[in-house]
Amino acid sequence: QKEVEQDPGPLSVPEGAIVSLNCTYSNSAFQYFMWYRQYSRKGPELLMYTYSSGNKEDGRFTAQVDKSSKYISLFIRDSQPSDSATYLCAMSVVAGGGNKLTFGTGTQLKVEL
Amino acid sequence: GAVVSQHPSRVICKSGTSVKIECRSLDFQATTMFWYRQFPKQSLMLMATSNEGSKATYEQGVEKDKFLINHASLTLSTLTVTSAHPEDSSFYICSATSAQETQYFGPGTRLLVL
Numbered sequence: 181q182k183e184v185e186q187d188p189g190p191l192s193v194p195e196g197a198i199v200s201l202n203c204t205y206s207n208s209a210f211q212y213f214m215w216y217r218q219y220s221r222k223g224p225e226l227l228m229y230t231y232s233s234g235n236k237e238d239g240r241f242t243a244q245v246d247k248s249s250k251y252i253s254l255f256i257r258d259s260q261p262s263d264s265a266t267y268l269c270a271m272s273v274v275a276g277g278g279n280k281l282t283f284g285t286g287t288q289l290k291v292e293l
Numbered sequence: 294g295a296v297v298s299q300h301p302s303r304v305i306c307k308s309g310t311s312v313k314i315e316c317r318s319l320d321f322q323a324t325t326m327f328w329y330r331q332f333p334k335q336s337l338m339l340m341a342t343s344n345e346g347s348k349a350t351y352e353q354g355v356e357k358d359k360f361l362i363n364h365a366s367l368t369l370s371t372l373t374v375t376s377a378h379p380e381d382s383s384f385y386i387c388s389a390t391s392a393q394e395t396q397y398f399g400p401g402t403r404l405l406v407l
Contacts, residue, residue, distance in 0.1 A: 188334065214395055223297075223386050223398035224337070268336060281396060283336040 186284030199256040203269035210271040215254045218266045259291045299399035314372045314402045316387030322367035323389035331384045377406040
């Protein structure tokens with residue numbers, strides 16, 4: 181069993197839809213959670229960083245963490261064609277950028293006009 | 294802020310040759326840099342962690358003599374793929390961090406070994 185599970189998709193939605201992306205994990209030691217966006221043939225770009233259960237909002241993006249269920253989500257409101265990319269969840273046991281990240285496989289999202 | 298660059302962005306080489314990839318943190322000093330590889334439609338797999346001025350720590354299954362990593366300064370790390378073979382063809386991505394909360398990634402280098 182992988183430490184982090186993520187549905188690879190592809191997920192196709194119409195423009196303006198609310199998108200829900202999810203990851204589950206098995207290692208209860210994970211305390212810090214990130215969402216990255218990766219456009220084709222580019223490096224990942226950090227979208228959200230959270231470390232506690234609950235919601236964190238940034239513009240059209242909301243990250244949700246449920247540590248009791250070992251489940252994290254990223255919601256995208258009013259989705260745009262420019263949101264079409266692969267979304268990777270990542271998590272770590274210890275805070276600080278110098279620590280190892282464990283990634284999900286990524287979910288490919290396509291927002292259609 | 295937090296910009297990381299990689300050079301080259303893509304490289305094609307013949308089997309048996311060596312290829313060097315550079316990773317630079319442009320606007321911060323990176324105490325730690327990471328090297329990942331990513332196969333099509335797969336996630337990032339950590340290859341090694343390098344701290345400035347010390348030897349890199351390699352993940353299990355990654356050959357340190359094949360993938361040479363040098364982190365000579367706080368803004369530069371290099372990955373050299375020695376005696377490259379077609380199975381080394383992949384997307385290589387570096388990330389860098391200082392005392393920040395997380396890693397910032399470079400744009401990646403696409404390596405094709407013929």
